[in-house]
Amino acid sequence: MSTLANRDFVKMNGLGNEIVIVDLRHAPSLIVQSPIGADEARAAARQEPYDQLMALYPGSGDSDASIRIYNNDGSEAGTCGNGMRCVASLVSAETGRATLNFETSAGPVSCWRAGEKLFTVDMGAPRFGWDEIPLARQVPDTRAIGLTFGPPDKPILRSPSAVNMGNPHVIFWVEDPHAYDLHQIGPVLEHDPLFPERANITLAATPSRDRVVIRTWERGAGLTKACGSAACAAAVAAARLSRTGRKVTVTLPGGDLAIEWRESDGHVLMTGPVEYEHAGRFDAALLADSGAA
Numbered sequence: 167m168s169t170l171a172n173r174d175f176v177k178m179n180g181l182g183n184e185i186v187i188v189d190l191r192h193a194p195s196l197i198v199q200s201p202i203g204a205d206e207a208r209a210a211a212r213q214e215p216y217d218q219l220m221a222l223y224p225g226s227g228d229s230d231a232s233i234r235i236y237n238n239d240g241s242e243a244g245t246c247g248n249g250m251r252c253v254a255s256l257v258s259a260e261t262g263r264a265t266l267n268f269e270t271s272a273g274p275v276s277c278w279r280a281g282e283k284l285f286t287v288d289m290g291a292p293r294f295g296w297d298e299i300p301l302a303r304q305v306p307d308t309r310a311i312g313l314t315f316g317p318p319d320k321p322i323l324r325s326p327s328a329v330n331m332g333n334p335h336v337i338f339w340v341e342d343p344h345a346y347d348l349h350q351i352g353p354v355l356e357h358d359p360l361f362p363e364r365a366n367i368t369l370a371a372t373p374s375r376d377r378v379v380i381r382t383w384e385r386g387a388g389l390t391k392a393c394g395s396a397a398c399a400a401a402v403a404a405a406r407l408s409r410t411g412r413k414v415t416v417t418l419p420g421g422d423l424a425i426e427w428r429e430s431d432g433h434v435l436m437t438g439p440v441e442y443e444h445a446g447r448f449d450a451a452l453l454a455d456s457g458a459a
Contacts, residue, residue, distance in 0.1 A: 169202045169221075170210050171450035176256060177214060177443040180248030182391030182420030186216040187253060188448075191224050191231055198223055204240030211238040213449055217387045218246045220253050225269055230257050232269040237386030244272035245332030247394020247423075247436050251277065251285040255440040258285075272332035280437050289395065291432040292402045293330040301328065302360050309406050311336075313360060315351055323351070323369075327403035331434065333385065334365040335399035339409075343369035343381040352383025366393065370400045372409040378425075379417045391420035398434045401425035 169190070176187045190198055202210075202221055210219060219236040226232070233253065235243040254266050254277035265278040276288040296305045305311045308328040313336070314321035323346075326338040336355065340346065346369055355367045367383040382396040383389055397416040404410040405427055412427040424437040 168206060168450065168454070169197055169200050170206055170448045171454075173448050174445065175214065175448060176445050177216070178252040178255070179441050179443060180251050180392060180394065180420075180438060181418055181423065183246075183248035183393065184215065184217045184390075185220060185246070185249045185252045186210070186214055186218075187220045187222065187249075187256060189222045189256075191222050201234065202236060207236040207240040208238070210448055214446060217384065217390045218243060218249045220246065220249045222253065225267075228267055229269045229274070230261070230263075230266045235270065237384070238388075239386045241386040242271070243333055243386065245270055245275065245289065245395055247287050247289055247398060248392055248438070249394075250275055250287045251394070251436075251438060251440045254278075254285045254287070255283070255442075270332070283439050283441070284437060285440060286435055286437040287394070289331060289398050289434040289436055292399065292427075292434060294328075294406075296328075299328050299330045299334050299365075300362055302362050309403070311360075313355075313358065315355060322346070327407065328365075329399040329403050331395045331399040331402070333395050334361060334363055335368060335396055335403075336361075336365045337368045337370050337380075337396075337400050337403045339407075340369050340371055343371055343379055348381055348383050348389055352389060356383060356385050366396050366399075368393075368396045368400055370404070372404050375410050376413065377415050377417065378404050378410060381419060392418040392423075394423065394436055394438070397423045398425055398436055402427050402434060 221234045222231040268275045280286045310325040314324045316322035323338045326336045364385045370380045382393040426435045
């Protein structure tokens with residue numbers, strides 16, 4: 167049975183990070199109990215290209231929804247900061263509430279309206295343990311791990327920081343993130359044996375104490391205009407290395423995000439815009455051709 171066949175969707179973006187949202191909160195129980203398969207997620211991406219697909223399911227307790235997040239290669243993600251802002255915008259418009267609570271596989275996520283078309287996402291606390299990221303082997307300090315890219319005697323990238331921000335992230339510190347071919351570098355490092363769950367690969371620069379500039383190859387999605395969890399991971403990693411303070415602007419190809427690593431509880435707050443693109447419906451025939459229906 168196809169979960170997405172003939173289902174309505176909404177296409178949005180956060181700084182150009184393409185997000186498709188499917189609301190299954192009121193779907194028949196059989197649909198709710200049937201997770202979206204990898205083949206189906208890939209077929210949906212062929213009809214309506216996206217970076218992440220956010221599937222909304224009934225929440226529990228005071229949660230507004232439970233969310234499963236799919237990359238365009240069919241794999242699942244623990245969190246998606248830009249996608250969470252888009253979901254928060256839709257649910258806020260529907261309910262009239264300025265503050266929303268969601269459940270994800272990475273844990274509970276709170277979001278609130280921060281201005282006109284602006285939302286803040288509480289991304290939770292980062293994790294730094296080698297086994298929490300996770301890495302395939304123990305390392306003494308995840309602020310700089312033993313990983314290189316390029317010729318062994320003259321690597322072009324070395325000693326990245328590693329952070330779990332709902333997803334595994336690796337951040338290489340460079341002078342200019344745009345000076346590297348991330349289309350070539352990203353897939354190799356994403357699948358490095360050091361990362362048993364693969365990893366998001368970010369190139370980052372810190373031109374000032376309050377600014378970080380990044381480009382990211384997203385695990386399961388490729389090179390995107392913006393990755394919210396990568397922006398959070400880079401901001402936290404920069405602060406851990408004393409490259410910046412705990413409150414920065416992170417500049418991505420799609421625009422800027424305001425990131426604060428809150429001192430009181432260690433949570434990371436991300437504030438940025440959302441943009442509505444259009445609504446549509448998934449084609450049952452396309453899903454059937456993929457073997458998903």
